Amino acid sequence: MDELDQHFTVHKLWEAVDRAGLLASLRERCVAIAGSSVCDAALMDALPETRVIAHCGVGYDGVDVAAATARGIRVSNTPDVLSDDVADFAVALMLATLRRIPQGDRYVREGRWEREGPMAFGERMWGRKLGLLGMGRIGVEIARRCEAFKMKIAYFSRSTKPVTYRYYASLQGLAREVDILVAIVPGGSETRHLIDRAVLDALGPEGVLINVSRGSVVDEEALIAALREGRLGAAGLDVYADEPRVPQALKEMTDKVVLQPHQASATHETRFAMGRLVLENLLAGVEGRPLVTPVN
Numbered sequence: 001m002d003e004l005d006q007h008f009t010v011h012k013l014w015e016a017v018d019r020a021g022l023l024a025s026l027r028e029r030c031v032a033i034a035g036s037s038v039c040d041a042a043l044m045d046a047l048p049e050t051r052v053i054a055h056c057g058v059g060y061d062g063v064d065v066a067a068a069t070a071r072g073i074r075v076s077n078t079p080d081v082l083s084d085d086v087a088d089f090a091v092a093l094m095l096a097t098l099r100r101i102p103q104g105d106r107y108v109r110e111g112r113w114e115r116e117g118p119m120a121f122g123e124r125m126w127g128r129k130l131g132l133l134g135m136g137r138i139g140v141e142i143a144r145r146c147e148a149f150k151m152k153i154a155y156f157s158r159s160t161k162p163v164t165y166r167y168y169a170s171l172q173g174l175a176r177e178v179d180i181l182v183a184i185v186p187g188g189s190e191t192r193h194l195i196d197r198a199v200l201d202a203l204g205p206e207g208v209l210i211n212v213s214r215g216s217v218v219d220e221e222a223l224i225a226a227l228r229e230g231r232l233g234a235a236g237l238d239v240y241a242d243e244p245r246v247p248q249a250l251k252e253m254t255d256k257v258v259l260q261p262h263q264a265s266a267t268h269e270t271r272f273a274m275g276r277l278v279l280e281n282l283l284a285g286v287e288g289r290p291l292v293t294p295v296n
Helices: 002-007 018-026 040-044 063-071 083-098 101-109 112-116 137-147 171-177 197-202 220-227 246-251 267-284
Strands: 032-035 053-055 075-076 129-133 151-154 180-183 208-211 234-237 258-259
Touching: 002 267, 018 040, 032 267, 040 063, 053 267, 063 075, 075 267, 083 101, 083 137, 083 180, 083 208, 083 234, 083 258, 083 267, 101 112, 129 137, 129 171, 151 171, 171 197, 171 208, 171 234, 180 258, 197 220, 220 234, 246 258
Parallel strands: 032 053, 053 075, 129 151, 129 180, 180 208, 208 234, 234 258
Antiparallel strands: none
């Protein structure tokens, strides 16, 4: 933020008491938009002098790219710099869910170990069958890490990728064959509710769902029902349909669900690198140079 202030006159839209008034005052002056929230056609029309939208995140489903392209606005995102941290987090969430690490922490803190003796067992992770919904940059990094756990890896995506892992042309077919399904695809209309009741039922009562992509990828009501009814074994979730609001039903499932506050890329190092990339794209955009990481 300090460096943004050095190069730009920065207006923080999220702090505005009178959002409409601020936008009106910037109508002829705003040349760039940066952030990680929704940037739709209405915002672009309110700021018609905008030349570049620098989105802070690899997924840019909150940006109406088609509307930006139609208006001659260039869009960028922040790929690559967060792939390793998100992959690390996905593995950590798998381990936490299978080995019941948060439950164990509570068990000790609440004095139950002393009163009740050993805690209920968890499940092993090594050697399990892993399915990846998505095999982009982050999916590849997750798979590489899971090889060290001697896992059998397969994936589903819109097309085959240049990897050695087994490809499934059907997500339901993949879910039927694996123990753990990890979602790591972009959000948006094309992936909305890809993981529905049929996929959850294919994963089955011993199956585990891990979501580090977008909350919209999973039918949240179907997920809650599957967990309640024992049709799904467990879930580790970092993302939700209506963040930061998380369904109370998921909060109450302390035994079989591990919840995180959308922090897969949230390390100091990665967030700094993402911010740096946003700044570099903003400067390139207003100076007429090629964007560092263009989307359109």
